[in-house]
Amino acid sequence: MAITTARSGLAQVNGVELWFEKHGDGRPLVLLHGGFGSVEMFGPTVGALAAGRQVIGVDLQSHGRSPYADRPMRFETMADDIAALIRHLGLEHADVLGFSLGGGVALRTGIQHPEVVDRLILVSTPMRRSGWHPEMAGAMAAMGPEVAEPMAHTPLGETYRQIAPRPEDWPKLVAQETTLLHDDYDWTAEAATLSMPVMLVTGDADGLPPRHSVEFFELLGGGLRDASYDRSGMTRHRLAILPGATHYDINVHPLLATAVVSFLDEADPATAG
Numbered sequence: 001m002a003i004t005t006a007r008s009g010l011a012q013v014n015g016v017e018l019w020f021e022k023h024g025d026g027r028p029l030v031l032l033h034g035g036f037g038s039v040e041m042f043g044p045t046v047g048a049l050a051a052g053r054q055v056i057g058v059d060l061q062s063h064g065r066s067p068y069a070d071r072p073m074r075f076e077t078m079a080d081d082i083a084a085l086i087r088h089l090g091l092e093h094a095d096v097l098g099f100s101l102g103g104g105v106a107l108r109t110g111i112q113h114p115e116v117v118d119r120l121i122l123v124s125t126p127m128r129r130s131g132w133h134p135e136m137a138g139a140m141a142a143m144g145p146e147v148a149e150p151m152a153h154t155p156l157g158e159t160y161r162q163i164a165p166r167p168e169d170w171p172k173l174v175a176q177e178t179t180l181l182h183d184d185y186d187w188t189a190e191a192a193t194l195s196m197p198v199m200l201v202t203g204d205a206d207g208l209p210p211r212h213s214v215e216f217f218e219l220l221g222g223g224l225r226d227a228s229y230d231r232s233g234m235t236r237h238r239l240a241i242l243p244g245a246t247h248y249d250i251n252v253h254p255l256l257a258t259a260v261v262s263f264l265d266e267a268d269p270a271t272a273g
Contacts, residue, residue, distance in 0.1 A: 010066070013084035014077070019065035020085065021057045024050030028094040029264065030082065031057045032102030034124075034251060035177055036156040038064025038163060041099070041251055048257035049097075053264065056094070058085065060105060062176055064160065068169040073176040075185070079108035086116045095264060097121035099251050100207075101177075110198070111190045119268075120194065121260055123201045124247050126208045127216050128186035136207040136247070140181040148174035192219050197236040199263040201256060203245030210241050238263050 008021035021039060023046055031049070033041040039057030049055050059066040061078050071077070082105060086094050093116045098106025103125025110120045126132055132140070148171040151157050161167040198220055202213040217223050217239040227233040240259040242250060250256060 011085055011088045013088055014081050016061055016069040016071060016081060017067050018061070018081060018085055019059040020089070023047065023055040023057065024053055026053040027264075028054045028056055028086075028089075028091055030086065030094050030096045031055055032060060032082070032096070032098035032105050033057075033063070034100035034102055035181075036063070036151065036160070036173070037101075038159060040064070040159055040163070043252040044254075045252055045257050048254075049260060052261065053095075056089065058082065060102065062169070062173045065163050065165065067165050068172050073180045074183075075104045075108045075180070076112065078105045079112050082106075082109045083113035083116050092116070093118050095119040095121070097123065097260060098125065099123040100125065100247065107187065107191065110194050110196060111187065114195050117196050119197045119199070119264060121199045121201065121263065123256065124203065124206050124208065124250055125200070126212055127188050127191040127219075129184050130186070131208050131212040133207055133209060143178040143181055145171065145175040145178060147178065188219065191216065194220065197238075197263075197268055199238040199240065199260065201240045201242065201250070201259055203242050203247065203250045203253070205244070205246045206250065207247035213239060213241070236268060238266075 010017045010019055029049060031042060033039060038059045046055055046057060061073055061081065062068045095118050096106045096109055103122045106120060107122055107125055110117045129137060151174060152170055157170060160170050200213045200216055202208060202210055204210060217237060220237045221235045222237040222239060225233045242253055242255045245253045
């Protein structure tokens with residue numbers, strides 16, 4: 001397979017085209033944005049992360065600079081896309097960070113394709129749909145294609161108009177995504193089998209309560225005992241609850257990059273020797 005050396009462009013994977021852009025150099029970190037967004041959603045976080053590694057920002061199916069794909073939008077198929085993209089870029093594996101919608105895709109990538117994921121960072125990501133606060137779940141359930149017009153006047157819609165290859169496809173993206181948001185899911189059992197080091201990051205005023213992230217962390221074996229003076233009780237997994245962070249700003253919160261870099265730079269107890 002030829003290694004893709006381009007710093008940005010469209011990659012053809014699984015019958016769709018995905019936009020990618022590379023920032024920095026070094027160990028690769030794939031960055032997956034939230035719903036209706038694009039790489040731009042991470043703002044200054046991209047540069048902060050790229051200071052010590054290669055960040056590969058991806059626009060998910062039908063989002064941002066990725067052309068609209070006439071294919072049902074599902075977490076599972078988008079996870080297949082990310083694994084295929086990692087291989088397309090000539091990488092054997094990479095760290096993967098996902099936020100919200102992108103967190104669901106990142107989680108499914110870790111579940112379905114553990115061989116390509118070194119470390120997994122899930123930001124504002126529940127392991128089941130009922131993990132969201134009831135008002136958040138209710139808002140997602142109430143969304144349909146009719147929200148395309150009012151959302152077109154939000155920063156998300158404005159960014160799409162500026163960067164999408166066909167800005168007129170916005171209603172199609174909204175229809176695809178609101179259909180996905182109605183789907184129920186529970187990946188608890190599969191999440192418990194994750195084999196790579198996992199970091200969970202949630203705001204203390206997020207769209208999901210901190211207790212859900214704590215439950216997820218404990219499911220992975222984290223936080224179940226005292227670490228001991230020599231840290232022998234530590235697991236490979238980490239949990240960060242960011243103070244003052246909401247679901248609407250955690251992606252650009254300065255503490256996000258600080259927490260993520262700390263996790264990525266930490267030696268893996270399973271391989272350190």
